[in-house]
Amino acid sequence: MPLSKLRKATRGLSAAVMLVSCVMSADAAADTLTIGTRSEMTMDPHFFWSTPNRAYNVHLYGSLVRLNNAMRTQPMIASKWILVDETTWDFKIDPAARFHNGSKVTAKDVEASFKRASTLENAAASYKGALRGVASVTAIDTDTVRVKTKKANPALLHQVAQISIIPANIAVSANQGDFISGKAAIGAGPYKFVRFKAGDRLVLERNEAYFGPKAKWDKVVFRVISDDAARVAALLGGDVDLIDYVPPSDVARLKRESGIKVFRSTSDRTMFLIPDVGRNVSPFVTDKDGESMNKNPLQDVRVRKAMAMAIDRKSLVARIMDGAGTPANQNVAPDVLGHAAALPGIKYDVSAAKKLLAEAGYPNGFGLTIHCTNDRYVNDARICQALGQMLARLGLKMKVEALPKAVMFPRIRDPKGDRTSLMLLSFGSGTSGDAGGTLTHTIHTFDKGRGFGTWNVGRYSNANVDAVIEKAVTTLRANDRAKLQSKAISLAIADMAVIPLFYNNVIVASRKGLSYTIYADQSTIADAAVPAN
């Protein structure tokens, strides 16, 4: 390794300089936290709905309820809520809640914020997407907000947690530029806006008047460092205290550094494969010689099971993901409500898989292209290549096609296009707080009109499973809902509607002397970092 030699060569010289720089940096404010973050922020809190943006907003703006690290709901601006009837929720605003400008948070502010979030012009990823099934949000008196849903909606608390609350007059008048300059960046969150420089940094300071528990840091600096290697270097160089989205391949090295701590925990995301079971002829399935086939072997459940058994999940996680994951037997992660705990693991057994494939009538295999993104998930293209090799061992003639997400996603979402025959997808559960999101979007029959099966690219369809999923999304009691969702998962996995691969991990690293609590949806939260004892 030329790099390590170089490092050794310069080590002696550096010792003296290090001493000097330590003395110099000692007087830097002890209570400033600098975070090297992968994702750029959109300052207008109602413009672009994404998990990273939500994480920035949570610092500055309040929401009626907020999600903790395990994606459970906690009171924030709403101190309590009452279910008036199945479709009516009343949220009581905490009388102590204040905006940064000192004014009281009222129900009118909440109403105006929800209105702005769902109607903002030019928003390509509108927050309206978070409010599925919400009929209206109205202020019924100064401190009560009434939310009506179209049907009984257990995900509502997680949904309202997505919406930032700002003063009503700002909600009406502010434009996007006002949030960038900070003029309109007035919220009710634990931190206040100091300064934002596009593509560079967002600086926040503690809101001393915050009505909830005091923020942990005097000052927080989010520095945007989108390149993985540069982010790791910034931590090693002491320029930042904490970095998110640590590339798994760097974990071993970071752990060897004495001044660095690595935090790792399970996320709410699962990686899985979607086979095309909907079409009698699938465009990327061929026979062994590359000629098109007049039937689709992926429609045979034995073929899908054989494929599932031919995948060595342990090696996949150990070698490709450098240990950053856990082999999965379903598409809902263990900590998520509705996870089917009783489901057995999927055995890795190539010879049994081959037998099953022969039984299905394909003793010599067939040709298949696996599609995946190359810039969306950690190591996505490498995972795909490894899967291609594993399935080739089963006797399939595999082709791997890795595409940028800007090309891949429009392609699979076009209902009239070719889509894919086998594709890699990852799905999280943050916005429903249970297995409901994954099930309605990836397992339920594709139904554009009712908004089901949006990501059911393989067009799996099972009326029994649909019935259970639909019943679950309107079941308010958590225990009953979890039982239904576990049942739906078990039925779908018995059909191998999707082929589970592994549950993702979240990895964060910090300098020594900090302790960080991982958020399952990969949100990067300043107050999750505290000085370690």
Place this chain on the structure above:
Amino acid sequence: MMGTFLLYRTLQAFVTLAVVSIIIFLGVFALGNPVYVLVDPSAPADVVEQTIRRLGLDRPIYEQYGIFVTNALSGDLGTSYTHAQPSLALIASRFTATFELVLASLVIAVALGLPLGLIAGYGKNNWVGRTLSSVSILGISVPIFWLGLLMIIVFSLELKWLPTGGRGETVALFGVETSLLTLDGLSHLVLPAMALSLFPLALIIRLTRAGVREHSQMDYVRFARAMGIRPAKLLFAYVLRNVLIPIVTMIGLIFGTLIAFAVVTETVFAWPGIGKLLIDSIKVSDRPVIIAYLLFVVVMFLVINLIVDVINAALDPRIRLSGTS
């Protein structure tokens, strides 16, 4: 003379812009619908469809182009889907960061490259010339991301002399944010500017060396030498002036290229410039920014070429500014 020249160039610029805008539009259109890339996966289908309609992305391409041109003529190149900011304003706000990076690296390249090139070319095939010329090959062929990471490891991680990346403290000068006037800003600028300067530095050394060697053989130099003009005056007043013409042309082009595509350096050093903006926008299909950016680059090159022509005409009276040359 100058008037006709400028008028002709302006007309030419408009034609170029029109043609390029069509090509860009076709290319971006082929990427597919950007909304599918941007939305959170759990957004319901009807919201996504509504969004597509509201943004006008369901219309045929010629209609979308028509709307774009109409808006563009009134100065509106669209609002970024991800940054919630007009795309031109976004580019402008990041432009200064790239501009000062490129400026710094070109200053390094010229300040070192010209003298080194002169030394290498003036001496008759001496070892200095040979060494410089082989070292400069290294400068052209070393991949910048590798060099950048190496510099970070040496100067930031081991020696801890300089920060690993990012833009330092800035101050406003005539309304423009610059980091050239603060110590912190300069310390952040050193590494990326050095990394970025290597390629133009190597090119300038080679071009200068070749030019000096070529011109030393020419009759006017021999006559001048025979007339007893001092070597220093000969070199700086006569040879350099002639050698500079191709170099100015090249610097102009490099300047544009570095500004438009300094993306690798900006990524490695987390420099918040426009190259990084372009790559990030392409990744998430932020269509208004991609289009505005590429048009901006076209305009920039048109302007740079114009300036280069004017400078060269000043350097060499034989070059005339005309529409046809």
